[in-house]
Amino acid sequence: MAQPLSIAVVGLGSAGPASATLLARQGHRVELFERAPACEPVGAGFLLQPSGMSVLDELGILEPVLERGARIERLHVLDQQERDLLDLQYQELGDHLFGLGLHRPVLLHYLLAAMAKESVPVHWNWEVTGARRESKGWILESATGQQSRVFDLLIVADGARSTLRQRLFPKGINRGYPWGAHWFIGHNHDTFPTQELYQVVNGTRQLAGFLATGRKLEEEHDLVSLFWSLKLADDELIRSQPLQKWKDTILKVTPRAEPFLAQIEDWSQVLTARYGDVRLPCCHREGVVILGDAAHAMSPQLGQGVNLALQDASSLARCLERFPQSEALAQYARARHFQLAFYSFSTRQLTPWFQSDHQWLSPLRKAFFRTMQYTPPARKFMTRSMAGLVGSRMT
Structure with missing residues (x-):
């Protein structure tokens, strides 16, 4: 691994805490931002x-x-x-x-425990409404006017109704079923x-x-x-x-x-x-990558949402461990392309067979x-x- 990065993770679903834990374990300085005021059993x-x-x-x-x-x-x-x-x-x-x-909530409980073991701080009640790129990295902006410090890498994992996706990845498909x-x-x-x-x-x-x-x-x-x-x-x-x-x-x-x-x-x-169908032409740009349902939400007919999100996190961590950041995000996109394309396509084809007129x-x-x-x-x-x-x- 090259020099440790400062990394902001937005979203406490599955991909967010999993990626935060794995990257902190590699020695990166990771912080997670979550809109909810506390962990709730829902x-x-x-x-x-x-x-x-x-x-x-x-x-x-x-x-x-x-x-x-x-x-x-x-x-x-x-x-x-x-x-x-x-x-x-x-x-x-x-x-x-x-x-x-x-x-x-059982999964979230243990994901939080894993993050705590790696001393990853969680900023609760921090609703990220925007992010801007400056010469040194990314700064997050909140609904209350707060601004974060500068981060080398931004991981967007704030779910199917992602706010940051609309701002940072405006191209693509976001269609409700x-x-x-x-x-x-x-x-x-x-x-x-x-x-x-x-x-x-x-x-x-x-x-x-x-x-x-x-x-x-x-x-x-x-x-x-x-x-x-x-x-x-x-x-x-x-x-x-x-x-x-x-x-x-x-x-x-x-x-x-x-x-x-x-x-x-x-x-x-x-x-x-x-449920919704989210498809993006590209899951990364300079210093930012989007994971989980924020990147590829789909109907639950094949029941793969959480599983794909967890695999996103694991794959991203491997790529950042093996390649410098300038190459790692492109390597991640290539590594995840086939599986995500397969399940996205299969789900779209299968859904009308079970839920339609x-x-x-x-x-x-x-x-x-x-x-x-x-x-x-x-x-x-x-x-x-x-x-x-x-x-x-x-x-």
Whole structure:
């Protein structure tokens, strides 16, 4: 490594704290800026893939994360008549591979612990609204008029609704999806399988997903995350109607959910998730690089957002360790291009098959997955895609 750099990281999602930790470990002077006033236990459950776990291992936090998560062995998708549509199992890639259902605040807790171990300061309640380039580096500007010191390198990792992306990387695509999801995290009560992502679909307009999510930091109950497909334009109307009507709609698709849904007593317990498609022609410019959802937000159909963000952080750290800053960012962009392009393209193509008004896609979807599942090379490729291994450094 050349002379240590002073580095500003904006955003406390996944890519931000992971990159801050790895770069501080290399001897760089890293500071992280976060708009939230404090660490808050919010966020849905998500599926951590082997590709993401490899980065947590690199960070030294995989073991405690595994203790709080739910080991996922299988992706199981059925239609409303409970006929198999898709059944992929991690063990087909090797007995050592599996997914991990996780409560998002659990991951953040251990990412913060890793940063603290490397003495990375976090500037809470520091909403970055702008950044300007001067002869010696980058200066951050806040919503309250504050200015940071000068940094050699700026890492933008402030999420899908990034403020800095609009200012520093104005070219590209930033498109919101018309479909999102209602989500809720509750106790399993032995309702759903504890080692799989269980989904039921009815055409392309209705999808119920139930992901075993492990345990919260302060609890020992097994959790399940519900994701119910939603056309965002209908959200206000749906919420104006009795909660039981919403439950009944889900129960028509998957009756076994009744004891789980009984935990929901008020609309305030059901949150709305919105998704977007972000694509940039280039992820870096002089002295600045953009990571994670800020650079490549996508629909969660393949469940790769956190995993790709963690791999961004690991790849950037490797490039800065091996190359001077003037070369490292271009090397990073080349290293990440294939995997990010693959998952971005695949997600865009797959999303209408599960969330759209194109009901005519249903029989095509059934025929496609039936053919792919019973064609060994295609099945293996689908399973590798699920595990986040396409384009990954893992074999």
